[in-house]
Amino acid sequence: MSSLNLIRADLKGRSGYDGGDVTQACRLHANELPWSPLMLDGLKLNQYPSSVQLQALVNGLAQRFKVNPEQLVLTRGSDEGLDLLMRLFLQPRQDAILQCPPTFAMYAFFATLQQARVIQCPLSAPGFIPTVEEICAAWSADCKLIMLCRPNNPTGGLISLETIAALCALYREKSMIVVDEAYIEFAETESAATLLEKHDNLIVLRTLSKAHGLAGLRLGAVMANADVIQALKSIMTPFAISSLVIQTAIKALSNEAWFDAVIEHIIRGREQLSQVLKTLPWVDTVYESHANFLLVKTKKMTQLVDWLESQDIAVRAFVDCPFLHHCFRITIGSEAQMQKIVAQISGLQSELNRTYEKLGRRSGKALACPTV
Numbered sequence: 001m002s003s004l005n006l007i008r009a010d011l012k013g014r015s016g017y018d019g020g021d022v023t024q025a026c027r028l029h030a031n032e033l034p035w036s037p038l039m040l041d042g043l044k045l046n047q048y049p050s051s052v053q054l055q056a057l058v059n060g061l062a063q064r065f066k067v068n069p070e071q072l073v074l075t076r077g078s079d080e081g082l083d084l085l086m087r088l089f090l091q092p093r094q095d096a097i098l099q100c101p102p103t104f105a106m107y108a109f110f111a112t113l114q115q116a117r118v119i120q121c122p123l124s125a126p127g128f129i130p131t132v133e134e135i136c137a138a139w140s141a142d143c144k145l146i147m148l149c150r151p152n153n154p155t156g157g158l159i160s161l162e163t164i165a166a167l168c169a170l171y172r173e174k175s176m177i178v179v180d181e182a183y184i185e186f187a188e189t190e191s192a193a194t195l196l197e198k199h200d201n202l203i204v205l206r207t208l209s210k211a212h213g214l215a216g217l218r219l220g221a222v223m224a225n226a227d228v229i230q231a232l233k234s235i236m237t238p239f240a241i242s243s244l245v246i247q248t249a250i251k252a253l254s255n256e257a258w259f260d261a262v263i264e265h266i267i268r269g270r271e272q273l274s275q276v277l278k279t280l281p282w283v284d285t286v287y288e289s290h291a292n293f294l295l296v297k298t299k300k301m302t303q304l305v306d307w308l309e310s311q312d313i314a315v316r317a318f319v320d321c322p323f324l325h326h327c328f329r330i331t332i333g334s335e336a337q338m339q340k341i342v343a344q345i346s347g348l349q350s351e352l353n354r355t356y357e358k359l360g361r362r363s364g365k366a367l368a369c370p371t372v
């Protein structure tokens with residue numbers, strides 16, 4: 001028996017849509033128009049995307065992510081990869097996923113869209129890293145997908161490859177272990193894709209939206225055993241990845257040195273901002289992060305986030321999240337952005353002093369501003 005048996009019975013053995021790419025110059029087979037209203041870098045937008053170009057991108061990314069091309073399928077961002085996995089494995093009103101909150105909201109979003117149950121295995125501070133024992137205690141037999149975010153969004157914690165390997169071995173033929181590595185480039189560690197040869201129930205997701213700086217392109221990759229990839233392809237929309245995306249991604253990825261430099265920059269910026277935030281008396285905790293963001297806990301979260309907003313700075317406040325009281329998440333940006341945020345955070349105290357002074361004048365009483 002193999003973990004392929006976890007695929008929904010009604011979706012097993014399907015053959016996907018065959019785009020029927022042809023080599024003939026006179027293309028009269030696909031009901032396309034012979035003219036394109038726009039010529040971009042010689043791209044014929046009147047024609048459906050070429051499978052040869054798509055394969056070139058798959059090969060390039062497979063090499064970059066150190067897997068075989070048959071172990072990888074491209075998706076419209078990781079979001080589409082997640083959606084497809086939920087649809088391939090979860091029988092509506094019957095199956096479940098397990099997730100470790102606080103984590104990326106789209107796991108529960110797509111699972112509930114598929115009418116699947118969401119089993120919660122909450123993470124505990126300060127590390128926010130699930131253990132094998134905690135997952136075993138939460139797991140039940142209807143769980144087809146164990147969702148692990150590595151590093152986790154929004155906490156930044158990094159689950160180890162040993163834990164992932166142990167879970168793969170423990171849940172072989174019972175659950176697929178899905179490792180979402182959207183932020184892995186910032187973690188200076190090996191990808192879980194290094195475990196793919198050993199575990200047929202492991203699935204790894206990567207995206208070009210974060211460290212590759214191509215969020216606007218909408219391009220992600222699902223990596224798994226070749227049979228799982230084939231099954232995913234069999235339920236995908238035809239020509240999901242557009243010619244524009246394929247061509248732009250091939251071009252963008254050719255500049256290797258650029259990626260190394262930006263990752264280094266972000267990691268340095270993360271350490272610097274973390275150090276600055278830790279010196280502020282009203283910051284309770286800056287959690288250790290392996291991603292391009294920091295999770296910060298402060299009792300003054302609302303005042304701080306409102307103040308930053310008024311200064312044209314957006315951060316992610318967690319207002320209604322039961323696991324993240326008083327927390328906000330800040331993305332590591334450029335040097336100029338980091339200087340701006342440090343200056344504005346430091347300026348919050350004087351702004352509050354001024355507000356209290358004004359209120360005091362209006363009421364005729366001296367109001368003391370609490371120290372933030």
Ligand SMILES: Cc1ncc(COP(=O)(O)O)c(C=O)c1O
Pocket residue numbers: 076077078079080104149153180182183206207208209215219220
């Ligand atoms: C953990 C995680 N996974 C996946 C995604 C989705 O990425 P994409 O832009 O590739 O759809 C995000 C986006 O923020 C994310 O944080």
